[in-house]
Amino acid sequence: MKCVSIKNLSYAYIKDRPVIKDLSLDINKGEYVSLVGHNGCGKSTLAKLLVGLLIPSEGTIEICDLELNNKNLNEIRKKVAIVFQNPDNQFIGATVEDDIAFSLENMCVPREKMLSLVQEYAKKVGMEQFLTKEPGYLSGGQKQRVAIADALIRNPEILILDEATSMLDPAGKQDILNLVKKMRLENPNLTIISITHDINEAYDSDRIILMHEGVNVLSCTPSELFEKTDIISKYNLDLPFIIELKTKIKELGIDVKDSDSYEEIGEKLCKLK
Amino acid sequence: MQIKISNLSYTYLAKTPNEVEALHNVSLDIPEGKITSIIGHTGSGKSTLIQTLNGLLLPTSGEVRVGEFVVTNKKKKNKRIKELRKSLAIVFQFPEYQLFEETVEKDVAFGLKNYGYKEVEAIKLAHKALEEVGIDKSFYKRSPFELSGGEKRRVAIAGIIALNPDILVLDEPTAGLDPKGSKIILNLINKFNKEGKTIILVTHDMNIVLNYSDFVIVMNDGKVAFEGTPSDLFSGDISTYSIDVPELFKFVKLLESKGIKLDISKIRSIDDLISQLKEKR
Numbered sequence: 001m002k003c004v005s006i007k008n009l010s011y012a013y014i015k016d017r018p019v020i021k022d023l024s025l026d027i028n029k030g031e032y033v034s035l036v037g038h039n040g041c042g043k044s045t046l047a048k049l050l051v052g053l054l055i056p057s058e059g060t061i062e063i064c065d066l067e068l069n070n071k072n073l074n075e076i077r078k079k080v081a082i083v084f085q086n087p088d089n090q091f092i093g094a095t096v097e098d099d100i101a102f103s104l105e106n107m108c109v110p111r112e113k114m115l116s117l118v119q120e121y122a123k124k125v126g127m128e129q130f131l132t133k134e135p136g137y138l139s140g141g142q143k144q145r146v147a148i149a150d151a152l153i154r155n156p157e158i159l160i161l162d163e164a165t166s167m168l169d170p171a172g173k174q175d176i177l178n179l180v181k182k183m184r185l186e187n188p189n190l191t192i193i194s195i196t197h198d199i200n201e202a203y204d205s206d207r208i209i210l211m212h213e214g215v216n217v218l219s220c221t222p223s224e225l226f227e228k229t230d231i232i233s234k235y236n237l238d239l240p241f242i243i244e245l246k247t248k249i250k251e252l253g254i255d256v257k258d259s260d261s262y263e264e265i266g267e268k269l270c271k272l273k
Numbered sequence: 274m275q276i277k278i279s280n281l282s283y284t285y286l287a288k289t290p291n292e293v294e295a296l297h298n299v300s301l302d303i304p305e306g307k308i309t310s311i312i313g314h315t316g317s318g319k320s321t322l323i324q325t326l327n328g329l330l331l332p333t334s335g336e337v338r339v340g341e342f343v344v345t346n347k348k349k350k351n352k353r354i355k356e357l358r359k360s361l362a363i364v365f366q367f368p369e370y371q372l373f374e375e376t377v378e379k380d381v382a383f384g385l386k387n388y389g390y391k392e393v394e395a396i397k398l399a400h401k402a403l404e405e406v407g408i409d410k411s412f413y414k415r416s417p418f419e420l421s422g423g424e425k426r427r428v429a430i431a432g433i434i435a436l437n438p439d440i441l442v443l444d445e446p447t448a449g450l451d452p453k454g455s456k457i458i459l460n461l462i463n464k465f466n467k468e469g470k471t472i473i474l475v476t477h478d479m480n481i482v483l484n485y486s487d488f489v490i491v492m493n494d495g496k497v498a499f500e501g502t503p504s505d506l507f508s509g510d511i512s513t514y515s516i517d518v519p520e521l522f523k524f525v526k527l528l529e530s531k532g533i534k535l536d537i538s539k540i541r542s543i544d545d546l547i548s549q550l551k552e553k554r
Contacts, residue, residue, distance in 0.1 A: 038451040039422040085449060086367070137291065141315035166449050167366075169315040169477045170517035197451050236453040241520035241543075248543050252550060262524045269550065270531050 002062075003029040003158060003191045004050065009059035010214075011045055018057065019045045021214035029157075032184065032192040034202035034222075037211035038236060043195045046211070047162045050193070051080050064157055078107075081151035085163040087143035090150070096122065096138070097131040100149050107154070121149040124182075126175060141172035148176060152183065159183075161194040165201065177201065199238045210235060274340030274360060274439050274471065276303035276326065281335035283321050295321040297495040298335070303488075308462070308472040310482045310503075313492030314515045319475045322492065323442050326473075327361040328354040339440070359388060362438035366445045368429035372417040377408065380417050381432045388436065402435035403428070406461055423454030430461070441465060442473040447481070459485060479519040483507065483541055491516065508537045521546065 004027040011020040019042045027033050035043045048054045049061060052073050061068040063076050084090055093099030097118055104114045122128045125145040135143060144167060151159060161180075165173040181204075183190055194205060202208050203222045210218040210225070212235060218225065225231065226243045239247075242265075246256050249265065259265045283296040295318045303309050311319050324330040325337055328344040328351055337344040342357040365371070374380035381399035382392075390398065403413065406427040412420065417428050426446075433441065446462065447455035463485065466472045476482065482489050483503050491499035491506065493514050499506055507522040518526075525540060533553075540546050 039454055137285075137293070139316040163449060167445075169313075169515075170479070171314050171515040173477075174517075197449075236451070238452045241524075245520075245524065245543055248547050252547065262527045266524070266527045266531050266533075269528060269533065 001029045002026050003031070003064060004193075005062040007060050007062075009046075009049065009061060010057045011042075011049055011054060012057050013045075019214050020049070022059070023215055024059075025209065025216055025219075027191060027193065029191055030184075030189050031207060032205045033194070034205040034208045035193065035195045035211060036197070036199070036202055036208055036237065041211045042214040043211055044162055047082060047160050047193070047195055050158075050160060051082050052076060078154065079157040080160065081154055081156035081158070082160040082162060083144075083147050083151045083164040085166055087147045087167070090147050091135040091143060093135070095132050095134055096127055096146050099135065099146055100153060103150060103154050117153055121153045124152070125149045125179060141168040144168055145172070145176070148179065157189070158191045158193065161192065161196075163195055163197065166197065177204070200240050203240045210237075275305045276301075276361075276440070276471075277338040278302075278325075279336055279338075281322075281325060281337060282333050283318075283325060283330060284333045285321075287333060295495055296325070299495075299497055301490065301497055301500065303471070303473060303490075305471050306466075306469060307487040308466050308474065308485055309488040309490060310474045310476055310486040311490045311492060312476060312479075312482060312516055313498070317492040318495040319492050320444060321495075323363060323444060323473065323475060326440075326442060327358045327363060329363070359436050360438055361440040361442065362433045362436055363442040364430055364433050364444065364446065366448060367426075368433075369417075369422065369425035372425060372429060375416060376414050377403065377417050377420070377428050378413040380428060381435055384432050385435050398435050399431070402431040405434055405464075406431045407457070421454075423450050423457060426450065426454070426458065427461070430458075434465070438470070440471040440473065442475075444475040445477065446474065447476075447478065479507075479517050483519050483521070502538075504538045504540065 006023060006025040009020055009023045010018050012018040037043055045054065049056055052068055064079055066072045066076055068076055091099055092102050100118045100121055101114055104117060119128065122131055125148055127142065127145050127149065130138065130142065144164060148164065165176050168176060180192060196202055205222065207219060208222050208225050209216050218231060226239060232239060245265065249256050254268055256265050256268055259268060278299055278301040281296055281299040282294065285293045285295055299322065311322065313319050321330060325332055325344060326339065331346050332344065333346060339357060339361050342353055343350055345351065372380050374383060378396055378399050381402055382395035385395035385398055400413065408424065408427055408431065417425060420428065443462065446458050450458065459481065462472055474481065474486065486503055489501065489503050489506050490497060491514050498514050507518055511518060521543060525535060525537060525546060529535060535549050
């Protein structure tokens with residue numbers, strides 16, 4: 001079932017210089033999609049269009065069968081949550097607690113329910129010890145975890161992560177990625193659109209959409225993409241370490257094509273001795 | 274200029290209910306002319322540490338010596354701090370957010386003018402700095418806000434480089450850039466180092482630590498947990514610091530556990546590993 005349907009979408013910040021050009025794209029319910037491509041290829045613009053922060057110059061966007069327009073905007077914003085790269089730009093509350101509760105207040109959730117929900121989601125992102133702290137006293141990674149709790153607490157259909165982990169340390173990043181995995185297990189209908197430069201992160205998704213100068217040039221599974229070496233070098237993409245390792249080991253004349261873990265590759269190298 | 278940190282402690286909001294000790298009795302030497310990475314998980318004290326280096330934060334106790342400059346909590350001793358900030362300059366995380374001028378060249382010249390350079394000379398030095406970071410002449414008169422993320426960051430770095438500091442500190446210089454943009458910045462850092470500048474990098478990217486740094490300092494809980502070379506760090510047990518082992522070292526360790534003998538201190542990349550494996554055949 002389609003969850004996002006984009007048809008002939010174009011967007012230009014400056015007239016006649018479109019950043020998104022005639023883009024058509026479908027994303028299914030429950031799908032985990034990574035949007036990759038170099039800076040300025042239109043990924044973040046697309047994310048902003050999806051939540052109605054920008055109005056398309058041309059074309060249409062449908063979210064859960066609702067066309068994104070002024071009339072449906074409020075309805076759609078309930079379904080889509082976005083987490084941006086820089087947590088400082090999205091902190092609203094005076095304390096962590098207030099911040100997580102903010103959207104619930106807007107949705108008129110009863111206080112009792114709100115209190116338990118705030119507790120629950122703070123715990124999910126590992127911030128339950130910080131509920132009464134002010135954002136100024138939190139580190140970047142901690143702020144971002146709060147931002148993710150803010151997004152998830154509304155129980156959205158679609159979660160957009162716009163480089164949400166790029167400012168976190170490795171442990172914090174892994175936390176968030178595990179959290180995303182957990183959310184998907186708990187709610188298989190949650191659609192995730194992740195904008196990322198981290199190819200190892202994209203490796204975990206169901207599908208990678210490669211964007212270049214405002215168009216989607218490729219849409220395939222991660223393993224299909226990593227086999228296309230011409231595309232990888234043409235668009236300056238990184239390879240996940242294991243793929244790079246396998247390519248280099250092939251040069252030694254060892255066949256590791258079907259080995260998918262370090263263990264298996266290691267075994268093959270041992271036989272060499 | 275060598276950096277010598279002795280018994281440095283720093284407490285945020287000291288003597289209030291919210292006080293947090295971010296650095297606890299840190300003593301460190303950071304060598305001249307090398308690339309040193311400072312790593313550690315979020316909240317370990319990395320950013321506090323670099324801000325004490327040029328007196329943006331004054332130590333609660335202890336001192337920092339940078340060449341002949343001293344930073345302590347005694348205000349009288351810190352008179353030359355403006356001079357120090359010209360010798361030890363910090364490029365903060367996402368420096369492009371600090372761009373504000375009408376044109377690229379004016380933005381780069383801003384710091385110079387604060388240091389007393391006349392307009393003409395400031396612009397001349399700004400052009401030189403922009404050339405160093407590889408920003409094309411056609412951009413000089415354009416608004417910095419029209420540039421791409423990677424270009425903006427290079428303009429921001431030019432603003433710092435224009436002051437010609439001896440020591441350049443960069444906090445997460447590649448965060449948020451695409452692979453190509455990251456590579457350009459890292460090559461630039463390498464170039465500055467080759468020209469004689471001491472580089473200090475704060476990073477979460479273990480591949481930067483492995484591929485670009487001579488030394489690495491691990492911060493944990495406001496204390497120095499490790500000091501040494503990257504290969505020493507990654508070949509040892511780092512599980513307690515909550516930092517990532519680079520994928521390469523995960524694989525190298527696995528090979529070792531299988532009885533394949535390797536010279537770990539010489540492995541910095543897949544190619545190094547492959548060439549050692551080749552010799553075995």
